[in-house]
Amino acid sequence: xxxxxxxxxxxxxxxxxxxxxxxxxxxxxxxxxxxxxxxxxxxxxxxxxxxxxxxxxxxxxxxxxxxxxxxxxxxxxxxxxxxxxxxxxxxxxxxxxxxxxxxxxxxxxxxxxxxxxxxxxxxxxxxxxxxxxxxxxxxxxxxxxxxxxxxxxxxxxxxxxxxxxxxxxxxxxxxxxxxxxxxxxxxxxxxxxxxxxxxxxxxxxxxxxxxxxxxxxxxxxxxxxxxxxxxxxxxxxxxxxxxxxxxxxxxxxxxxxxxxxxxxxxxxxxxxxxxxxxxxxxxxxxxxxxxxxxxxxxxxxxxxxxxxxxxxxxxxxxxxxxxxxxxxxxxxxxxxxxxxxxxxxxxxxxxxxxxxxxxxxxxxxxxxxxxxxxxxxxxxxxxxxxxxxxxxxxxxxxxxxxxxxx
Amino acid sequence: xxxxxxxxxxxxxxxxxxxxxxxxxxxxxxxxxxxxxxxxxxxxxxxxxxxxxxxxxxxxxxxxxxxxxxxxxxxxxxxxxxxxxxxxxxxxxxxxxxxxxxxxxxxxxxxxxxxxxxxxxxxxxxxxxxxxxxxxxxxxxxxxxxxxxxxxxxxxxxxxxxxxxxxxxxxxxxxxxxxxxxxxxxxxxxxxxxxxxxxxxxxxxxxxxxxxxxxxxxxxxxxxxxxxxxxxxxxxxxxxxxxxxxxxxxxxxxxxxxxxxxxxxxxxxxxxxxxxxxxxxxxxxxxxxxxxxxxxxxxxxxxxxxxxxxxxxxxxxxxxxxxxxxxxxxxxxxxxxxxxxxxxxxxxxxxx
Numbered sequence: 001x002x003x004x005x006x007x008x009x010x011x012x013x014x015x016x017x018x019x020x021x022x023x024x025x026x027x028x029x030x031x032x033x034x035x036x037x038x039x040x041x042x043x044x045x046x047x048x049x050x051x052x053x054x055x056x057x058x059x060x061x062x063x064x065x066x067x068x069x070x071x072x073x074x075x076x077x078x079x080x081x082x083x084x085x086x087x088x089x090x091x092x093x094x095x096x097x098x099x100x101x102x103x104x105x106x107x108x109x110x111x112x113x114x115x116x117x118x119x120x121x122x123x124x125x126x127x128x129x130x131x132x133x134x135x136x137x138x139x140x141x142x143x144x145x146x147x148x149x150x151x152x153x154x155x156x157x158x159x160x161x162x163x164x165x166x167x168x169x170x171x172x173x174x175x176x177x178x179x180x181x182x183x184x185x186x187x188x189x190x191x192x193x194x195x196x197x198x199x200x201x202x203x204x205x206x207x208x209x210x211x212x213x214x215x216x217x218x219x220x221x222x223x224x225x226x227x228x229x230x231x232x233x234x235x236x237x238x239x240x241x242x243x244x245x246x247x248x249x250x251x252x253x254x255x256x257x258x259x260x261x262x263x264x265x266x267x268x269x270x271x272x273x274x275x276x277x278x279x280x281x282x283x284x285x286x287x288x289x290x291x292x293x294x295x296x297x298x299x300x301x302x303x304x305x306x307x308x309x310x311x312x313x314x315x316x317x318x319x320x321x322x323x324x325x326x327x328x329x330x331x332x333x334x335x336x337x338x339x340x341x342x343x344x345x346x347x348x349x350x351x352x353x354x355x356x357x358x359x360x361x362x363x364x365x366x367x368x369x370x371x372x373x374x375x376x377x378x379x380x381x382x383x384x385x386x387x388x389x390x391x392x393x394x395x396x397x398x399x400x401x402x403x404x405x406x
Numbered sequence: 407x408x409x410x411x412x413x414x415x416x417x418x419x420x421x422x423x424x425x426x427x428x429x430x431x432x433x434x435x436x437x438x439x440x441x442x443x444x445x446x447x448x449x450x451x452x453x454x455x456x457x458x459x460x461x462x463x464x465x466x467x468x469x470x471x472x473x474x475x476x477x478x479x480x481x482x483x484x485x486x487x488x489x490x491x492x493x494x495x496x497x498x499x500x501x502x503x504x505x506x507x508x509x510x511x512x513x514x515x516x517x518x519x520x521x522x523x524x525x526x527x528x529x530x531x532x533x534x535x536x537x538x539x540x541x542x543x544x545x546x547x548x549x550x551x552x553x554x555x556x557x558x559x560x561x562x563x564x565x566x567x568x569x570x571x572x573x574x575x576x577x578x579x580x581x582x583x584x585x586x587x588x589x590x591x592x593x594x595x596x597x598x599x600x601x602x603x604x605x606x607x608x609x610x611x612x613x614x615x616x617x618x619x620x621x622x623x624x625x626x627x628x629x630x631x632x633x634x635x636x637x638x639x640x641x642x643x644x645x646x647x648x649x650x651x652x653x654x655x656x657x658x659x660x661x662x663x664x665x666x667x668x669x670x671x672x673x674x675x676x677x678x679x680x681x682x683x684x685x686x687x688x689x690x691x692x693x694x695x696x697x698x699x700x701x702x703x704x705x706x707x708x709x710x711x712x713x714x715x716x717x718x719x720x721x722x723x724x725x726x727x728x729x730x731x732x733x734x735x736x737x738x739x740x741x742x743x744x745x746x747x748x749x750x751x752x753x754x755x756x757x758x
Contacts, residue, residue: 016554101415305571313674
């Protein structure tokens with residue numbers, strides 16, 4: 001017989017922040033699995049250890065991923081969470097919902113699952129937390145009929161996500177919502193049927209504020225930017241000048257010192273070619289400063305967390321790519337196909353693309369994907385002289401200048 | 407029969423009319439009060455977004471509750487943020503005040519905008535994962551209860567973003583947060599030779615170790631762990647159930663600070679370890695909440711206007727940070743992993 005009271009978890013119903021314990025208890029009213037989850041968790045709190053068994057391979061017909069199998073380590077004690085699998089659903093771009101759609105999610109999940117969710121998983125998916133193996137296919141079938149599809153898991157393209165973009169942000173330099181939707185649909189096969197050395201993620205941010213943290217959390221980070229100069233509304237600058245110290249709050253914090261505020265004329269000027277588009281001045285004075293008109297995105301590669309070779313931030317491989325229309329997405333898709341093909345050929349098992357590039361070198365990578373090197377790719381050039389030269393380009397006749405043998 | 411490869415629901419069908427009309431034509435935004443954003447379009451139309459904290463792990467009852475609110479005040483439109491807050495999208499200004507009153511009456515947490523502590527990006531922990539060294543939901547609840555006054559106000563020097571990862575896989579954003587909470591092990595894995603012989607792919611297991619601490623043992627049809635080389639990352643357990651590493655008395659939490667992903671002013675940066683270990687004192691983790699509060703209060707007292715945690719520490723110097731924070735500095739904080747050398751002080755410039 002399982003102990004039903006949960007003194008340790010009950011402590012976490014107190015306090016002002018919304019309580020996940022309260023949420024599990026609410027689900028437990030209708031779901032025995034949610035009730036048992038609470039028991040397992042209470043035991044984990046007492047024993048300070050997890051109680052989920054290693055791994056678990058489950059799924060649906062036609063796909064190689066999308067469901068995370070999970071089994072409790074004492075199935076006799078906790079029969080209702082003996083199988084407690086997670087289903088990942090592709091979320092709409094920017095997590096915009098209407099209530100009808102959300103209610104559909106709740107109704108289907110109530111029928112088969114624990115009634116618990118994560119809104120949302122770190123990669124972006126709607127997470128349906130806890131169901132039995134026999135229900136996985138029916139769950140997928142019903143969600144499919146309702147217009148949903150599974151998200152990614154395993155060594156595949158994981159679910160892409162994006163910031164709120166032009167839906168509600170004046171900084172957006174390209175249509176992140178459409179890019180995310182369009183490009184996710186393009187790569188359905190790569191997402192649903194794992195075929196690569198390891199996982200690969202794409203995140204779309206509309207500007208360098210990077211509200212999806214794409215630079216740290218995706219193998220390919222698509223960060224909105226512009227190529228011409230900041231647009232400054234001098235009348236609006238004057239209004240800000242009455243409220244804030246523009247020199248201290250804006251100009252002195254500009255990383256390239258390219259902004260000057262003339263206290264006499266109350267005008268702000270910029271040396272456009274020195275600006276690195278960090279967004280600071282725009283963030284402080286959104287009514288007065290706008291991104292330029294020639295908009296697009298910077299493409300960066302390699303972001304990942306610590307395992308195995310340390311955490312990497314993505315680095316620049318394409319300083320500027322237009323991302324306005326279908327045709328521009330085609331250029332991006334073509335680039336991604338070249339990148340994945342190179343990685344698929346050279347990557348070791350469970351090696352993220354950032355690690356493959358680090359192991360083999362940017363030269364081999366750039367040659368492989370047919371992208372020419374530019375200074376924007378590095379903070380600074382190498383400090384050592386250990387350069388690999390292409391021997392075919394050199395005179396390898398083995399003779400000195402006078403023709404004598406070397 | 408399910409339709410394969412139909413992709414996500416189309417976002418366009420779920421945008422409120424005001425968003426469709428002003429799509430890509432927003433002019434500016436302001437924050438009238440904590441938790442409330444006002445976006446104004448070129449057309450003059452104004453959209454109010456009211457941001458509400460969630461525990462991320464929510465029941466379908468919670469989702470249905472917010473749907474009822476969205477139907478009444480937002481014509482049925484709402485969204486979630488990248489930090490797992492809910493935003494009610496109000497296009498009728500007359501409904502803003504009643505919505506805020508309703509949210510307050512029902513006990514929702516409105517906040518998370520501007521110079522606040524927003525929601526903590528976190529992971530599965532003991533609720534659903536097999537490799538955690540700590541819980542996620544419980545630690546987050548304890549820390550957010552303690553810092554609640556910074557969620558529903560905007561009195562910090564700059565925005566503060568926190569991440570929690572329950573093991574060293576560091577799912578989420580712990581490696582790039584102002585303050586990161588990371589579950590850590592401190593003892594090597596326990597090898598179950600029987601389980602290895604039953605079905606572990608030994609070369610993959612050997613390759614999973616970042617320090618080369620695992621080598622094959624052909625005689626026993628198993629592996630040997632060189633414990634001197636193991637730093638308890640747990641990646642071998644991820645590869646094989648034979649390498650259990652959880653250890654209730656020795657697992658716990660490390661605190662890292664100073665990461666960011668935005669490009670504003672300074673380049674994105676990683677979080678750096680300042681506390682190597684705190685115990686797993688469920689259910690309230692008092693050592694962790696206290697350590698984080700101390701760091702935040704020190705930052706509030708010392709940072710310049712607009713300075714993120716990492717920008718502040720880099721300006722004053724890490725040696726000064728450790729003095730001010732009265733945190734012990736130990737060899738455990740000196741990097742000895744792959745890219746360690748770039749973290750050493752190759753300069754005579756430092757403070758005493």
